[in-house]
Amino acid sequence: MLLSMHGICKSFNGIPALRSASLEVGEAEVMALVGQNGAGKSTLIKILTGAYRRDEGSIAFAGEDVSFNMPAESQARGIATIYQEINLAPQRSVAENIYLSREPRRFGLIDRRAMREGAVAVLRTFNLEIDVDQPVAHFSAATRQMVAIARAVTQKARLVIMDEPTSSLDEREVAILFETIRTLKRGGVSVVFIGHRLDELYRICDSVTIMRDGKTVATGAMAEMPKLALVRHMLGKELAAFEAIAKDADEGAQRPVRLSVENAGAGVRVRNVSLTVREGEISGLAGLLGSGRTETANLIFGADRLERGEIRYKGQARSYRQPAEAIADGIGLVSEDRKVDGIIPDMSIRENMTLALLPKLARSGIVDRARQDEIVASYIAALGIRCTSPDQPIKELSGGNQQKVLLGRWLCTDPKLLIVDEPTRGIDIGAKAEILRLLRRLADEGLGVLMISSELEELLAAADRVTVLSDGTSVAVLPRRELSEAALFAAMAHQVE
Amino acid sequence: ELPKLAQKETYKVGFAQTESNNPWRIAQTNSMKAEAEKLGHQLVYTDAAGSAAKQVADVNSMIAQGVDLIFLAPREEKPLIPAVMAAKKAGIPVILLDRSVDPSLAKAGEDYVTFIGSDFIEEGKRIAEWLIKNANGKSKIIELEGTTGSSPANDRKKGFDETIKTAGGFEIVASQSGDFARDKGRQVAEALLQAHPDADIVYAHNDEMAIGAIAAIEAAGKVPGKDVLVLSIDGGKEAVQAVIDGKIAAVVECNPRFGPKAFETMLRYAKGEKIDPLVINEDKFYDSTNAAAELANAY
């Protein structure tokens, strides 16, 4: 065994997050670590690396009992970690980020050339050709995720931990990552892989450890663990099959158009985008990373200014200068990067959830507390948000639960048009089906949904129609009946000359 | 040897003030400016904002500008020595105003022309002597000191404390800094009067604090001048008026009107007259016997 963690317990403010969890990883083994949102996966990892201190339990790594006081120590011992919330210094360059804390040196000084060349070389193995002197903040979530991965694999570690590394990657990049993992494995390196997309786990992992409520409930070889059993262990109950719930597109063709975007453009990222969202439908927006989906959403929402083309909402031309104006019209946006664009970390769940609703929740400037509590309680229940109380600061929630609160933030405003940018990112399989079902139900009640997703499976399952972007241009609109993985791929790969 | 000053119709003179955040300094500056204007001299005025180091830099920039003579009101005794020496080296005579520099490091008549000013220790001593004669059985003193570390605060304390001690029978029950400011002086006096209700004398290092103390005494339900004697230094109009009103018992003047004497000394020096190393400003003393008569002359 390379790593064995036993009887790990950890409480936050007296509330247990881990109750006797364990994890064992062998040499050159790829171990899947799965569990619902809030099961304690990330916490277990952070205890291993020394980011958190454990209350109880023992950790042995490479045959020795260890107890790391800070990540620097575990890193020095050969544990490289990609944390769930992309963990890079945003203003430092890509090259610096890859080598931070173990910079190549000459005569004690940083060898900048070696650093730059090394960074270019490793990124090339990930098919990434970017200017490594640019600050990482300049790049999209996906690129940053790849940089974080590059950082981890260049550490010559014995154990690489990946906490949801694929949540913002598309298929192409996932494939590259998996190739990397195989290479690592061949080199005798072990990997702990945390993820919510079960198919991926089956593709890459040798074994699986399943956690529920802070405990390890099952482990075994991946091949011997049928999907249903895995899900049952995770949830502690059976999951209804992930059924296709989209309705036939023709049915909606006569519905009034809620939003139409015509030849919209701004800057260089959005060149020429046209799409429509009708009342009562879920309209998908697909594309490779960097195709400009997020920017398109920002344009519609007034977070960026429209420069070319036209946006019509309920038939009227609109050009919002502020999100506030879009919100007043009944539009909501669940953004892609919840840490940067979503949560107010120190605020409670209650206040985070009702932030967009505030103007409607107040009478002459005073917040109606009773109504607020009522609304919050109902959404916590409806979305199954796992928290100790609505007063808990949102930053203490697990990633997936934060995402649910943000979804709740917009749902409670009773929007007419909801834009969701990667709505199920980091959400466990149980909750994911629940969220898609919820979106569908709301659509049935008349809501128009624009769903951006990198998961084709999700689009296939939920969307009534998918607009495909490539390089900032809408290149195809696929109605429900023409939707298939192959069709989407073909459209996404389309080159605009 | 001392640099010479050529005889001219008008001069370009520097005046390096230490700060201008209290009425006394402002009166001093105004007096210098008014006199320069009257005589037609060009005045290069700098304000060191309470920093001895900046004052040296100010003097250096005056030297760079090639002034004929520098009036320096040194913020402190020692740190201004380099300024005096730099001016001497550049051939510019210096006249010190109201505070002097360390006599062991720079000498009047040798490194600078002369020192025109008052003697802070003497001021403290004079007020103490008055008190010893007129205490009428009062003996418990609250002392409101000036800004901690400043030379007038140190000297006014020294002169007073030593004199009072030799007389015997008095007790300084509390001595705290009021920063030469009215508001701070009042706040400190309020706290001290509360902690020492038996105190019957307040000695403030300047008028502003004395006036603040009067407000504090009144707020504590006592009568200044009757229950508590208030003593002060500076002798501005407001303080002299307070003497007439019976609120301040006595105040030593520390006259800020340096202008006439400063420029007169400069002209005498230019003519080649011998200047005394020390030109002491005559400071008045006000108490109930003369305040009314002198009010008009107070600054």
Add this chain to the structure above:
Amino acid sequence: MNAFRNTFALKSSGDMARLGVILALAGLILFGALRYENFLSQYNILSFLRYNSMFALIALGMAFVIMTGGIDLSVGGTAAMASVVAALLSPYHWAAGLFGGIAAGLAVGALNGFTVTVMRIQPFIATLATMLAAYGTALLLAGNQSVSVSYDSGFTAIGQDDFLGFPIPAWIALLVYFAGWLVLERLPVGRHVLAIGDGEATAALMGLKVRRTLAAVYIGSGALAGLAGVILASQFGAGQPTEGVGWELFAIASVVVGGTLLTGGSGSVGATLAGALLLAMVFNILNFENGLGWISLSAYWQSVIRGGFLLVVVVLQARLMSRGASEGRV
């Protein structure tokens, strides 16, 4: 604009701000040279450098602290205390004064490091408190008045003498700035400082020794303030327990004018120097302007003008930076 940016390799908005401060400095020097006689005289230049090297040193320490996202309000008090310590020790040997003063600064810096990293008190408050404590200690050591240095041990040479026709304090500042540049740009720890400013939690997760680096930065700032205090004592012949008021704001302003964001994570050593010189130049120019007789009638106008100047500089810089930021996106 783009060609221009490329020529000067101006990549980020920070570079634009740095360019701004250098242009402003050049402009101010030109203004002074044209308007005042003797502005560029050797005497003025040398005494300007001699005096302002203290502020340059403090600004450098502050720059590093600010790059980590912290702030050090204690520099003025530290310098005052170090000047007293140096003055008290100067009779024994000039080196005793020099290193004693630096050690005093180091001690305050270590206290800051301790309160910030171990007690986890926010830097603003931690250093505000140590500022008070440093002044208190200075006054206690000095017995409430300035302490004469020894004129016999050679201690005064540090602040008052020249070397190769250049004031020694200016040499010291130059050397220290070079070292600062080396540390920031060429040593790993410099990069770590910036990464910590980008986000402490993130930096810790990336395996940086956050506490140790932070402590080192505060100690460095303290030591530089101590060095400034030594120069203060030496140059003016006295340890001055009440000097240094407002130095922290001067240093912070220099750093910011030099294009460093107070939120941490970015910064430049050279631009900090330019920022310090720029702000110091304003005082020098005001003194010369007084000589012309226009504004000398009121000292109060000077603070209005200084505030106005700061306003102009930061507004211009904000403009430059926002332009830099918008063009920086590809």
Add this chain to the structure above:
Amino acid sequence: MTTIETQATAGTVPSGKRFFTLAGRYGTVAAFLALILFNVLFTPNFLSLQTLNVNLTQVATIVIVATGMTLVIATGGIDLSVGSLMAIGGALAPMIFMGALFPVSSMPVAVALAFILPVIATALLGLFNGLLVTRFAIQPIIATLVLFIAGRGIAQVMTNGNLQVFRNEGFQFIALGRIAGIPAQVILMIVIAAIAWAAVRHTVFGRQVIAVGGNEKAARLTGIPVHRVKLLVYMISGALAGVAGLIVVARNSASDANLVGLGMELDAIAAVAVGGTLLTGGRANIMGTLIGALVIQLVRYTLLANGVPDAAALIVKAALILLAVFIQQRAGKP
């Protein structure tokens, strides 16, 4: 409704959070009580109404300024200009009722104007700070440093640096008057703090202030008018500084542009920090600020009343500030 189990767990976990929130507040209160206990034991004549009176009247201006400062800090900003704005407010008021600006025809009207105009003026200067911070995206510490430097100069230029001495009962009521035996400035302080407290807790504006400080980008994306919120807090801070300036000059029967409000920014910020509001923004604890200011005042009083020499007092003050902040932070954590 992912799983039934999830809800069950959520329901059964004890709500211990409350206790720690309370403990967090308790930290400063504990420091405050310890100080009182010390004084009762060692300071002569501490237990008297006059002591209370002295301390409350002295702390009033700090609390008023610190209340505005709390809001500014909650948005992630800071306001260094408060002391200078106090000087401007304090310089303007006597100029108005003494007829230096325009002839006074009716004293009551002039006094009313002397209350209103200076506060409007400082509020506008606060607005100016806000504009620098929002429109020009200048960092708050530097944006307000401009008026910190220039503001006092402006006040000095207005008065030519001269002291304005006056007696005016109507105007001085704000500092010398009593309502039901309680000094007017104390009542003013309580009213202002109470309004701010209620605003933070119960109003949309309060929520917005905290959201802006917590994550500005996210706040904008939820439709919060970030710029307007910031402009408003700087304006409030400016206005409250103006009010404090009025109190100080009224109390002293004199306005001294050179000294009114000198160093107030540090006292106010220290009060905010000791009170448990993080300087990084995203929180606003008005009650904490009130207690923080009381702690600072009491420390000052204690040192004075016990005759601690100034130099030593500085050190003790430093240690006590650190200790209070430390206790307050620890108390919030397990």
